[in-house]
Structure formats: structure tokens, C-alpha cells
Amino acid sequence: MKKTAKDFTLEEKAKLVVGKDCWRINDLNGKLKQTFMADGPCGLRKINDDETTVSATLMPSVSVVANSWSKELAYLDGETIASDCVENDVDVLLAPGVNIKRSPLCGRNFEYFSEDPFLAGELAKSYIEGVQSNGIGTSLKHYCCNNSDYDRLFQSSEVDERTMREIYLPAFEKAVEADPYTVMCAYNPVNGVQMCENKKLLTGVLKNEFGFNGAIVSDWGAVHGEFGAVSAPKAIKAGLDLIMPYEEKKITQILDAVKSGFLTEEELDKSVDNVLKLIERTKNANKKVSVPKSERHVNAKKIAAEGMVLLKNEGALPIKSGKVAVEGSCAKEPVTCGGGSAKAHTLYTQKSLANLLNDCGTKAEFTESCIYLSHDTHWGLSNLYKEAYASDAIILCVSGVIESEGRNRTSVKLSQNIEDTIIRTADFNKNVIVVLYGGSAIDMTAWIDKVNAVLYAGYAGEACNEAVAEILTGKVVPSGKLAETFPLCIEDTYVGTTHGNGFAERYTDGVFVGYRYYDTEKKNVLFPFGHGLSYAKFTYSDLTIEKKSETDYVVSYVIKNESDFDAKEISQVYVKDVFAAVSRPEKELKGFSKNLIKAHESKRVSVELNYRSFAYYSVPLEKWHVENGTFEILVGASSRDIKLVGKININLPEETQVTVV
Missing domain, CATH: 3.40.50.1700 (Glycoside hydrolase family 3 C-terminal domain)
Structure with a gap:
């Protein structure tokens, strides 16, 4: 029978929301299935009880996967790593990371997909689907605004609301559509509040707005300190579900907080139920080795x-x-x-x-x-x-x-x-x-x-x-x-x-x-976003933009391979708001396609655009907003190599338009 928080004592509940050891969820001395988590994302990194590390396939780093611009390969990457997980009795792979590459200096950039949230979200979603197709859970990380490894436990990322919504949250929002088993909460504070006790971002945004219904797990050691810094009761109260790794005093803190009334048992029960759902999901998963x-x-x-x-x-x-x-x-x-x-x-x-x-x-x-x-x-x-x-x-x-x-x-x-x-x-x-x-x-x-x-x-x-x-x-x-x-x-x-x-x-x-x-800013760069050469030569032509609704379009164009090589080309679709009421970038990636085109052959490629392709986040309205006007659709081989340009005019009902932005 499926268990809920009501089936356990207060002491057992406190143990369930704190890890059993470095890698396991507490099984309450065999009452529950043992659930094991292990690192990724470039391959399985499982640490055994004797501190040895299992051998596994070392896959390309996430940054290399991202440079492929291939959702199919992101899926294959996840599927391959998951097969190693199945053979080594791992239930949840602690990957992927979708943090935005704000600076090339960040030490973990090789673990992350892109500087662009659209590309990062699309590829992360496919990676998660690949892993979970084998019955292995994932942990989408590091939520959020963890874009530097300098003083990562204490330095606050100070980010305005519109920037947060347009740059640092969309990759998480898109990846959540793949239903990851867990989301990992980052070490850093955001706007002065430690992420693991940030109720607005954990409960308000991730759970309520994005619809994430799995378990939120802390990064290892992210719940630290008793006063002033993150505390276990504050984290549970904010919406964190599982504190990793094991630390006895965290259990004591939670028990004391319930007894003092700072943390209600109902609040604790929500986290317990999410941990139990995670255990149940790993128990019932159809684990399979799809990649020999x-x-x-x-x-x-x-x-x-x-x-x-x-x-x-x-x-x-x-x-x-x-x-x-x-x-x-x-x-x-x-x-x-x-x-x-x-x-x-x-x-x-x-x-x-x-x-x-x-x-x-x-x-x-x-x-x-x-x-x-x-x-x-x-x-x-x-x-x-x-x-x-x-x-x-x-x-x-x-x-x-x-x-x-x-x-x-x-x-x-x-x-x-x-x-x-x-x-x-x-x-x-x-x-x-x-x-x-x-x-x-x-x-x-x-x-x-x-x-x-x-x-x-x-x-x-x-x-x-x-x-x-x-x-x-x-x-x-x-x-x-x-x-x-x-x-x-x-x-x-x-x-x-x-x-x-x-x-x-x-x-x-x-x-x-x-x-x-x-x-x-029209700054010269060494190599632009989206740049990459081929032995083949491609030409672009015949741009058409088909209107499906006022904010839904199908962009299609022909790519011809004028070489003797069979080759793949990554075409990119950018959108520019020509007369924006707010300060917006010159253009933003809103679609892409990777296609194999045989030597001397042509292929028509189609990319769909929707409401979000044209929207910016309106802070006063607290939602995404599309303003009426002209938008350019730019098709290119990179952000600086635009091959085709078209225009559309969006005319939404007057009542949807606002004068305050």
C-alpha cells in the first residue's frame, strides 16, 4: 500500500527529509525501499561504501552536447548514461545542469549547456527524457542563478525580476516539462535569501507556477549553519523536501522547530510526502538497459x-x-x-x-x-x-x-x-x-x-x-x-x-x-554564438512565414548543400522586436533545426514560433506580454550570419495592450 506522511512518527518524518548518508534517502531501517543517488552529468560517478568509484562510460561534457545543437543526441546521451546507472543500482542521476553561462570564467561551464536559455531548455528537456526512458530519475540543477563558482555558498546573486524571468528561469521552466524526479536547489543566495530557504522561488515559482510536482533536494551541504545562514527548518518551511547529505543535527533542528511551533507538522508533511513519492517512483520505475x-x-x-x-x-x-x-x-x-x-x-x-x-x-x-x-x-x-x-x-x-x-x-x-x-x-x-x-x-x-x-x-x-x-x-x-x-x-x-x-x-x-x-552593442567577437564551419557549403533561400494565429507562425526555408559532402547544417531562427516599448536585445534565438542534407540536394526546413517567441516579461503585469507591432524573423547560420529576413505584424486586441511596462 502506498504510504503517506500520516503513516510515520514525527521522528521518522524528520529522518525522511534528511539523507541517510552521503548518497541515500533514509529507508527507516528497511521500512522503505533504499534509494541511491549519484553524480553526473558527463557519466555516472557512483561512490561505493568503501569510497571506491565505479567505472562507467565517460560521455562528452554537456557543453559538447550543446554544441551539437541536437535534441536527439541529448536524448541519446541521457539514455546511455542511464544504462550505466541501471547496471550499478543507481536510482537518481544528479544531472543535468542548466545554469546560464553568464561569464566564460565560471569553472563549471563545461557542465552547462549554453548562454541562451531557449537552447539550454530544449536540450535539457531531451536529456532528461533520455535518462528517464530507462527508469532512472534525474535532478535538474542548480536552481537558480548559480552562474559562478566563486564563493558559491555565500555570495548573493542580485537579479531583477525581468532578468530572472527572461534569462535565468526559462531553461528550468522548459526542462520541468520532462517531469524530472527531482530539482536540485543551489548553494547561493538570490537577492539576499539563501536558495534553499527561498519560498518565492521554490514554492511560488517552481512548484506553483512551473507545476513541478517532484521532490526538491538540496545541493550537498547547501543547508548549512544554524543561525543567520540556512537552517533545516527554514528550508523545509520554504518548500525544500530533502536535505543532503546526512547530518544528525539537521534532524534535531527539525524536531525542535516542530515542537516550538516554528515549523508546523503540516509543512513537514508536505516535504515528507514528496520524498515518499520519490521513493515510490523509483520503486515502480521500469528500469531497463536500452544501450548495451x-x-x-x-x-x-x-x-x-x-x-x-x-x-x-x-x-x-x-x-x-x-x-x-x-x-x-x-x-x-x-x-x-x-x-x-x-x-x-x-x-x-x-x-x-x-x-x-x-x-x-x-x-x-x-x-x-x-x-x-x-x-x-x-x-x-x-x-x-x-x-x-x-x-x-x-x-x-x-x-x-x-x-x-x-x-x-x-x-x-x-x-x-x-x-x-x-x-x-x-x-x-x-x-x-x-x-x-x-x-x-x-x-x-x-x-x-x-x-x-x-x-x-x-x-x-x-x-x-x-x-x-x-x-x-x-x-x-x-x-x-x-x-x-x-x-x-x-x-x-x-x-x-x-x-x-x-x-x-x-x-x-x-x-x-x-x-x-x-x-x-555591436561589439566585435572572435567567434559568434551559433558559429561553426563545415566541409560542405550551404545556401539558404525561399523564406515563407505562415500565420496560424496572431502569435503562432510556421517559419520555413530551403537549405541547399552545394558540395560533394553529405553534411548536417544547424539553422537558427531569431526574433527581433523592431519597435519595443522596453529595452530588448537586438535579437533572440527562438528556434533551431539540425538537418542532414545530401550532397547537391535541398531540404525545406520548418520551425514553429508561438506566443513566448515574441514576448517579454512584464513586471507590472506579472506575466509574459506581447506588444503589438512589427517583428523581424531572422534565419541564419549564426547570430552574426543572417541569411534570410522576413517581417510580421502582430495585432492583438486592444485590451491586451498596456501603456505601463
């Missing part, structure tokens, strides 16, 4: 290949012949994931990149010594330069400082040694190809004009260099596009190198985040 072990690595490579972005190519790629040197430590030991709780422990050992390239069956000969490019001894670099001089081309595999949870980057540049080595190598060989490994934007201004090609591999998981080899040789045609802008330098970002004062960080950029800022 033999296919998981294959899936990791497929996603990696579609998520890598060809940033620059001046005829250097694909490589078909000649003698090619392969250098840099990442050619043998690529950086496959960032640090912290996201990294899975894989037993898979990759071949060196040179061997993988030779396996691709071209007429080229690939040789390697894999000298560390940060090596500053004469011996190491002199040998590298000799290799460069003697080769028809040279591939340099480089990475910046490994990005990680718990800290922000201090720079987006590569080390001075690596930059100098790239520049010097170009003096000895005019055909330099750079493969970049990283989790977010990298400043390339010192050397980008010296090289012929740049492939951004990201943190692409255990099959990373296999995917690199197939792209460099043309076995796979690159199709990834950037889900975040690469600025010229960190000083060109709105945030710059600032990260608050330890007490608060004011989001004075408002809704102008990422390309919304750069495009509105």
Missing part, C-alpha cells in the same frame, strides 16, 4: 564528433595526403572532462591521435613525438620546430588550465608558453592546425591569424581523440556550432574579470547576456 555496453563507447564517439566545432579552416582540412606531425600532450592524453563531481571514472584507454589518424585510411602519414607544448627547455621545443619544418602540416593539440567545480578560471587565455609555441611553430610551417580542448571560451587573439585551422574539441569524453581523428581526415564532416560566444578577450565581456565582493554580485547586465549583449 558494446554501444556506449560508440555513442560517446558519435556525440563527440557532432559536438566538436570547426572554428577556422583555410583549406587545411580535411587532411588527405602528405607528411603530418602531431604534437602536444593532448595528442596522447587528451583532457576529456573538467574536474569535480561531473567526471566519471572510465577504464577506456585511447590510442594516440597519430595512430588514430593513420587508422582513418588516408594517404597522409602521421608522426608524433607529443612534446608538451608548455615545455620551456631548448631540447623539447627545438625538436618540435624540427618536426614542423620537415612536415607538410603540423597538428598542435593544446589545452588551457583544466576547468573545475569549486573555482572559477582567472583567465581565458592559454599559457604564455603555449601561445608562444603556436606562434613560433607557424614560423617553421605555414600549415598549422590547432586542436583545442576546453570547457568554455578561449582567447585566441595572439595566434589565430598564424594558423590555418582550429578545431574546438571541448571536453569530449573517452572517445575524444577518435572523433578528432575522423573530423581531421574527413571521415566525419564537422557539424557542431558554438552554444556560447567566444569573445576576443575577457575584457570584452560585460562581466569582465569581476566576480562580486564575497557578499553579492549584481547582475547589472540585465537581459543582455552573451550574444544578446555583443550583438546589441
Whole structure:
């Protein structure tokens, strides 16, 4: 029989809303099913009772999945990780993260999808559906405004209501449609209130407005302190359901709060019932291994290949012949994931990149010594330069400082040694190809004009260099596009190198985040949002905009592949409010489509727009609002490469229009 809070004593209720240990929900000594949670999102990271970590498939980081712009691959990613979860008796995967990439310095950007809330929400929803199709629960995180890992437990994100609604909440709102088992509450305060005791955002917005009916779980250790900081009773009162991990004093705090009247038993019962629903849901889940072990690595490579972005190519790629040197430590030991709780422990050992390239069956000969490019001894670099001089081309595999949870980057540049080595190598060989490994934007201004090609591999998981080899040789045609802008330098970002004062960080950029800022301010960037090259050439034509209702439209256009390559193209649909009554970005992404188009063939692509595609959030009205007027529909290959432009006029009834905004 299904149990409710009424079936338990007060002491048992208090235990149910606090973890049993680091990873389990309290089963009350066997009265309830044991429920185990484990980290993601780049693969299963399960810690056993003896502190060992299980081996699992290390999938591409979420940022690489995002660069694929593929809902199908996001689903496949979740489905693959879930199969590892089923085999290791995990009930809930603590993923995905949908925090917005406000600054390229955030140490966890590799775990997040995008600077754009629409793209992040669409992909996160598919990822959740993929995981949960196997009967494994998810934990949508980190709710909300957790956009920096600097002093993340105490520094308040100060965000105005419209910015919150338009930038930092929509990805959560969209992902909740996939019915995740849990949502994870963030460490940080928002507008001075710790997230785990923020009743407005937990109960008012997430539960009541967005309709989330699962359990809200704290990030590990986010409920901390007894006075002034977050306390367990305050958190439960605000709508938090499960405090992780176990801490005896949290149970005592809850019991004392009920006895004193600060926390009512009815309030506690709401959280208990949500925890019981979570346990029941994991108990009744139809767990299945939909991806056999033999296919998981294959899936990791497929996603990696579609998520890598060809940033620059001046005829250097694909490589078909000649003698090619392969250098840099990442050619043998690529950086496959960032640090912290996201990294899975894989037993898979990759071949060196040179061997993988030779396996691709071209007429080229690939040789390697894999000298560390940060090596500053004469011996190491002199040998590298000799290799460069003697080769028809040279591939340099480089990475910046490994990005990680718990800290922000201090720079987006590569080390001075690596930059100098790239520049010097170009003096000895005019055909330099750079493969970049990283989790977010990298400043390339010192050397980008010296090289012929740049492939951004990201943190692409255990099959990373296999995917690199197939792209460099043309076995796979690159199709990834950037889900975040690469600025010229960190000083060109709105945030710059600032990260608050330890007490608060004011989001004075408002809704102008990422390309919304750069495009509105007409700032030059290194590579724009949505940018990515292909070996194919695509043309766009024949834009039509079909009106279904006053705020519902179908945008359709033809893409032609004018090359000899079968290839995928990611087309993007942006909306511009031409005469906005409020300050709005130059344009905003409202639709996208990724399509395989055969060589010399054409395909008509359709993207639907709806009310929210044209709306801004009106604070006085406390709702989304569309104003009458002219809107431009812009179809492009990136935010800066607009191919087609159309216009529509929206004329809603006069009573829907307001003069106060």
C-alpha cells in the first residue's frame, strides 16, 4: 500500500527529509525501499561504501552536447548514461545542469549547456527524457542563478525580476516539462535569501507556477549553519523536501522547530510526502538497459564528433595526403572532462591521435613525438620546430588550465608558453592546425591569424581523440556550432574579470547576456554564438512565414548543400522586436533545426514560433506580454550570419495592450 506522511512518527518524518548518508534517502531501517543517488552529468560517478568509484562510460561534457545543437543526441546521451546507472543500482542521476553561462570564467561551464536559455531548455528537456526512458530519475540543477563558482555558498546573486524571468528561469521552466524526479536547489543566495530557504522561488515559482510536482533536494551541504545562514527548518518551511547529505543535527533542528511551533507538522508533511513519492517512483520505475555496453563507447564517439566545432579552416582540412606531425600532450592524453563531481571514472584507454589518424585510411602519414607544448627547455621545443619544418602540416593539440567545480578560471587565455609555441611553430610551417580542448571560451587573439585551422574539441569524453581523428581526415564532416560566444578577450565581456565582493554580485547586465549583449552593442567577437564551419557549403533561400494565429507562425526555408559532402547544417531562427516599448536585445534565438542534407540536394526546413517567441516579461503585469507591432524573423547560420529576413505584424486586441511596462 502506498504510504503517506500520516503513516510515520514525527521522528521518522524528520529522518525522511534528511539523507541517510552521503548518497541515500533514509529507508527507516528497511521500512522503505533504499534509494541511491549519484553524480553526473558527463557519466555516472557512483561512490561505493568503501569510497571506491565505479567505472562507467565517460560521455562528452554537456557543453559538447550543446554544441551539437541536437535534441536527439541529448536524448541519446541521457539514455546511455542511464544504462550505466541501471547496471550499478543507481536510482537518481544528479544531472543535468542548466545554469546560464553568464561569464566564460565560471569553472563549471563545461557542465552547462549554453548562454541562451531557449537552447539550454530544449536540450535539457531531451536529456532528461533520455535518462528517464530507462527508469532512472534525474535532478535538474542548480536552481537558480548559480552562474559562478566563486564563493558559491555565500555570495548573493542580485537579479531583477525581468532578468530572472527572461534569462535565468526559462531553461528550468522548459526542462520541468520532462517531469524530472527531482530539482536540485543551489548553494547561493538570490537577492539576499539563501536558495534553499527561498519560498518565492521554490514554492511560488517552481512548484506553483512551473507545476513541478517532484521532490526538491538540496545541493550537498547547501543547508548549512544554524543561525543567520540556512537552517533545516527554514528550508523545509520554504518548500525544500530533502536535505543532503546526512547530518544528525539537521534532524534535531527539525524536531525542535516542530515542537516550538516554528515549523508546523503540516509543512513537514508536505516535504515528507514528496520524498515518499520519490521513493515510490523509483520503486515502480521500469528500469531497463536500452544501450548495451558494446554501444556506449560508440555513442560517446558519435556525440563527440557532432559536438566538436570547426572554428577556422583555410583549406587545411580535411587532411588527405602528405607528411603530418602531431604534437602536444593532448595528442596522447587528451583532457576529456573538467574536474569535480561531473567526471566519471572510465577504464577506456585511447590510442594516440597519430595512430588514430593513420587508422582513418588516408594517404597522409602521421608522426608524433607529443612534446608538451608548455615545455620551456631548448631540447623539447627545438625538436618540435624540427618536426614542423620537415612536415607538410603540423597538428598542435593544446589545452588551457583544466576547468573545475569549486573555482572559477582567472583567465581565458592559454599559457604564455603555449601561445608562444603556436606562434613560433607557424614560423617553421605555414600549415598549422590547432586542436583545442576546453570547457568554455578561449582567447585566441595572439595566434589565430598564424594558423590555418582550429578545431574546438571541448571536453569530449573517452572517445575524444577518435572523433578528432575522423573530423581531421574527413571521415566525419564537422557539424557542431558554438552554444556560447567566444569573445576576443575577457575584457570584452560585460562581466569582465569581476566576480562580486564575497557578499553579492549584481547582475547589472540585465537581459543582455552573451550574444544578446555583443550583438546589441555591436561589439566585435572572435567567434559568434551559433558559429561553426563545415566541409560542405550551404545556401539558404525561399523564406515563407505562415500565420496560424496572431502569435503562432510556421517559419520555413530551403537549405541547399552545394558540395560533394553529405553534411548536417544547424539553422537558427531569431526574433527581433523592431519597435519595443522596453529595452530588448537586438535579437533572440527562438528556434533551431539540425538537418542532414545530401550532397547537391535541398531540404525545406520548418520551425514553429508561438506566443513566448515574441514576448517579454512584464513586471507590472506579472506575466509574459506581447506588444503589438512589427517583428523581424531572422534565419541564419549564426547570430552574426543572417541569411534570410522576413517581417510580421502582430495585432492583438486592444485590451491586451498596456501603456505601463
